[in-house]
Amino acid sequence: MRNEWIDVIDRDVVCADGLAGVYVEGHDIALFAVGNEIFATDNRCTHGEARLSDGFLLDDEIECPLHQGRFSVRSGMAMCAPVTGCIRTYPVKIEVGRVFLQFEAETSDASLQSGI
Numbered sequence: 001m002r003n004e005w006i007d008v009i010d011r012d013v014v015c016a017d018g019l020a021g022v023y024v025e026g027h028d029i030a031l032f033a034v035g036n037e038i039f040a041t042d043n044r045c046t047h048g049e050a051r052l053s054d055g056f057l058l059d060d061e062i063e064c065p066l067h068q069g070r071f072s073v074r075s076g077m078a079m080c081a082p083v084t085g086c087i088r089t090y091p092v093k094i095e096v097g098r099v100f101l102q103f104e105a106e107t108s109d110a111s112l113q114s115g116i
């Protein structure tokens, strides 16, 4: 099991638009800036073929660009129809302005990170 932290993106890039999508280590990842925190989730909607990083961040929920289903970016929970399946979240830490993720250690609360 790999528990190493992977450097994925500059924090300022995520904060500029409030969200970003990256491909890293074979994962399609969405990153969200909420207040002083960064959250990371799978980038694929569980309802269809949409990238959540193309959606709309509403507080701490991401709205899918295709059918407006919403997920909590903190927990990955599906929040409203038509989505029912949750999305995976990932541990995040910030160091020297960079965002690091762990891919093997799944968490239900992606807020394991330092402040922005």
Ligand code: FES
Pocket: 045, 046, 047, 048, 049, 050, 064, 065, 066, 067, 068, 069, 082, 083
């Ligand atoms: Fe995301 Fe339908 S593809 S809500």
